[in-house]
Amino acid sequence: MTALQQADLLGRRAVRESLRTPEALAPTLFIPVFFLVVNFGQAGEIFPSDSTPFLYGQTYAAFQLPSSLLLAASFGSAALYLVEDIEGGYFDKLRAAPVSRGALVLGRLLAEGLKTAVLTVALIIIALPFGVTIASGPAGFVLLLVLTSLWGIVFTGFMQLIALKTRSAAATNSGGLVFFPLLFLTPNFVPRDLLTRPMEIAATLNPVTYVMEALRSLILQDLQWDVLGRGFGVVAAFGALMLFLNVRMVRRYD
Amino acid sequence: MNALAIEAEGLVKQYRGRSGTVDAVRGVDLNVSAGEVFGFLGPNGAGKSTTVRMLTTLLSITSGTARVAGIDVAADPDAVRRRIGVALQEAGLDHRQTGRELIVLQARLFGSSAAEASARAQELLELVELTEDADRRVKGYSGGMKRRLDLASALVHRPEVLFLDEPTTGLDPASRLSVWDEVRRINQRGTTVFLTTQYLEEADQLCDRLAIIDGGRIVRAGTPSSLKKELRERLRLPGDAPDPTLDEVFLDATGRTRERVAGDVQEVTA
Ligand SMILES: Nc1ncnc2c1ncn2[C@@H]1O[C@H](COP(=O)(O)OP(=O)(O)OP(=O)(O)O)[C@@H](O)[C@H]1O
Ligand SMILES: [Mg+2]
Numbered sequence: 320m321t322a323l324q325q326a327d328l329l330g331r332r333a334v335r336e337s338l339r340t341p342e343a344l345a346p347t348l349f350i351p352v353f354f355l356v357v358n359f360g361q362a363g364e365i366f367p368s369d370s371t372p373f374l375y376g377q378t379y380a381a382f383q384l385p386s387s388l389l390l391a392a393s394f395g396s397a398a399l400y401l402v403e404d405i406e407g408g409y410f411d412k413l414r415a416a417p418v419s420r421g422a423l424v425l426g427r428l429l430a431e432g433l434k435t436a437v438l439t440v441a442l443i444i445i446a447l448p449f450g451v452t453i454a455s456g457p458a459g460f461v462l463l464l465v466l467t468s469l470w471g472i473v474f475t476g477f478m479q480l481i482a483l484k485t486r487s488a489a490a491t492n493s494g495g496l497v498f499f500p501l502l503f504l505t506p507n508f509v510p511r512d513l514l515t516r517p518m519e520i521a522a523t524l525n526p527v528t529y530v531m532e533a534l535r536s537l538i539l540q541d542l543q544w545d546v547l548g549r550g551f552g553v554v555a556a557f558g559a560l561m562l563f564l565n566v567r568m569v570r571r572y573d
Numbered sequence: 574m575n576a577l578a579i580e581a582e583g584l585v586k587q588y589r590g591r592s593g594t595v596d597a598v599r600g601v602d603l604n605v606s607a608g609e610v611f612g613f614l615g616p617n618g619a620g621k622s623t624t625v626r627m628l629t630t631l632l633s634i635t636s637g638t639a640r641v642a643g644i645d646v647a648a649d650p651d652a653v654r655r656r657i658g659v660a661l662q663e664a665g666l667d668h669r670q671t672g673r674e675l676i677v678l679q680a681r682l683f684g685s686s687a688a689e690a691s692a693r694a695q696e697l698l699e700l701v702e703l704t705e706d707a708d709r710r711v712k713g714y715s716g717g718m719k720r721r722l723d724l725a726s727a728l729v730h731r732p733e734v735l736f737l738d739e740p741t742t743g744l745d746p747a748s749r750l751s752v753w754d755e756v757r758r759i760n761q762r763g764t765t766v767f768l769t770t771q772y773l774e775e776a777d778q779l780c781d782r783l784a785i786i787d788g789g790r791i792v793r794a795g796t797p798s799s800l801k802k803e804l805r806e807r808l809r810l811p812g813d814a815p816d817p818t819l820d821e822v823f824l825d826a827t828g829r830t831r832e833r834v835a836g837d838v839q840e841v842t843a
Contacts, residue, residue, distance in 0.1 A: 320684045328681050336669045339710075403733040408665030412726070415629050416682050573633050 322419035329418075329426025330433075332366045336400055337434055343461075349392045350439060351387035352445055359449060362508065373510045380449035384442070385534035386507045388463075389527065391438045392471035393502060395478030395495050395535030397427040402488045414572065424479065424565040428472045434454040436464045451538065459537040462547065466537075469554040470530050474498065475560035483568045501527045526553045578734050578765035579605035579628060583637035586623050586789075597623040599789035600637065605767060605782075607733075610760050612776035612783030613769040616827055620789040621769040622662050625738045628767070629659045642733045655683070658732035658764075664723035668712040673710060673772055674724050676729060683730040690729075697725040701755065709753055717748040724755065735759060737768045741775060753779055773819040785826045793826040829838050 337344060359380040366379045374382055404410040413423060443453070443463075481494035504525045504556045506514055511522055511532070522528045533550020536543040575775050581603040588595040598620040603649040605611040615621050626632035628639055630650040639646040642656040667675055673694050680690035698707045701721035706714065714722065720740065727735060737756070741749040756779055760766050770776055779799050793800055797819055804817045804825055815823075 332678055339669045408661055408663040409667045411631055411661060412665035415659040417651045460660055557671050
């Protein structure tokens with residue numbers, strides 16, 4: 320049995336777990352939709368499609384959609400299930416089995432990636448009536464799903480680190496809030512070059528910015544390989560770091 | 574196979590936390606032969622679970638060495654994991670899965686194919702008499718059912734050495750007897766069993782040999798009858814007096830004589 324097969328088995332279990340807890344799923348859809356509607360409702364008039372160059376002819380909702388997608392991908396609920404496993408002793412049962420430590424970490428994350436992909440599709444469908452289209456076409460749509468899901472995996476991976484370290488649901492929940500400002504230190508209302516200077520610097524230093532810009536380019540424009548390269552590069556680099564730290568943490572877990 | 578199933582030398586565990594260090598295990602030597610049922614007894618906080626967790630690769634060893642099924646626990650934990658079954662003091666179950674799903678997953682993680690895993694799950698569910706509830710979520714199981722499921726999930730890969738940390742705590746007398754039967758049956762098929770317990774009768778019934786741990790150190794080791802005999806001789810009991818019970822051996826070994834325990838109670842009530 321390879322590590323990937325083990326990760327797949329554990330991932331399926333995590334999917335079952337999510338499906339059996341639909342209550343936990345509802346807010347992850349509702350809150351991003353709420354932000355999309357409210358932000359579009361408040362600023363849509365300021366940025367009309369025909370006179371706002373950075374909208375490339377679409378409505379302001381299209382510009383806002385990436386923020387909502389990132390929000391949906393940044394709940395990290397898998398980390399809370401991990402705390403439940405730790406508290407209930409099931410995590411020890413898995414640790415006492417000859418399961419690859421990488422698979423132990425990845426199983427849940429893969430499920431989280433799948434969940435994010437489903438949420439992304441749902442959010443895009445919900446955004447259609449607001450005049451949103453995916454300008455980069457079917458290939459761009461697939462890249463949009465993949466990038467959002469990878470971000471979900473990376474974010475959840477960092478939440479899992481907190482879960483493994485603190486082994487407490489309360490601490491994991493509030494630890495996740497530390498990451499939250501990162502979602503807003505981004506060009507989430509206007510493009511980066513229109514931000515005030517301090518915000519522009521903050522956004523430029525914030526890796527989430529590049530994921531957001533990549534997602535946005537897929538919605539508003541043709542495939543922009545340089546922007547996509549930065550977005551996927553951020554996710555790949557932080558994904559590798561997150562995996563390394565997680566596996567090390569599980570190995571040293573006492 | 575006449576080798577040692579468990580071999581520990583100078584096993585030490587120090588927990589280091591914010592509130593200082595705890596010396597939970599202070600130099601434990603163990604030799605458990607293959608095929609034995611070995612009992613590990615001790616009062617609360619003596620270090621039983623800590624020892625089990627070190628032997629089962631779950632806890633790092635502060636110093637000393639441990640070999641399980643001939644393999645060094647610290648050097649090759651994965652090889653040890655393939656050969657041991659573990660049912661910990663807090664039954665480690667996933668409440669959102671059904672009993673059957675849990676066992677099938679466990680079997681698959683140990684390398685069984687899907688078909689093998691579901692056949693093995695059926696077999697084990699029958700063994701622990703959970704077939705009727707197999708497709709219910711674990712959340713709805715009673716304490717005894719959870720223990721039995723936990724035991725079944727420790728057996729998926731027919732382990733060489735089975736670790737049971739207080740397998741009958743919280744069970745009603747009938748369930749306790751059925752777990753004892755289980756343990757005997759598993760042992761007859763050649764599995765070495767390392768069992769911790771608070772119940773001296775359990776140790777007397779099941780164990781070929783036992784060790785008593787107190788304050789992180791082994792204070793007695795031997796067969797139940799040799800331990801009773803030793804106490805009898807040391808107390809110079811007259812020939813017609815009944816043999817000391819394992820309770821008495823335990824109280825003597827842990828410095829909690831019946832008189833002192835009774836005395837403590839009187840002090841409290843006075
Ligand atoms: N994670 C931990 N951190 C700090 N101290 C611990 C930890 N786990 C156990 N201890 C301490 O180590 C000692 C031994 O605990 P252990 O759980 O091994 O005892 P035990 O013999 O299994 O007791 P019981 O019969 O109550 O299960 C106790 O003093 C306990 O307080
Ligand atoms: Mg214990």
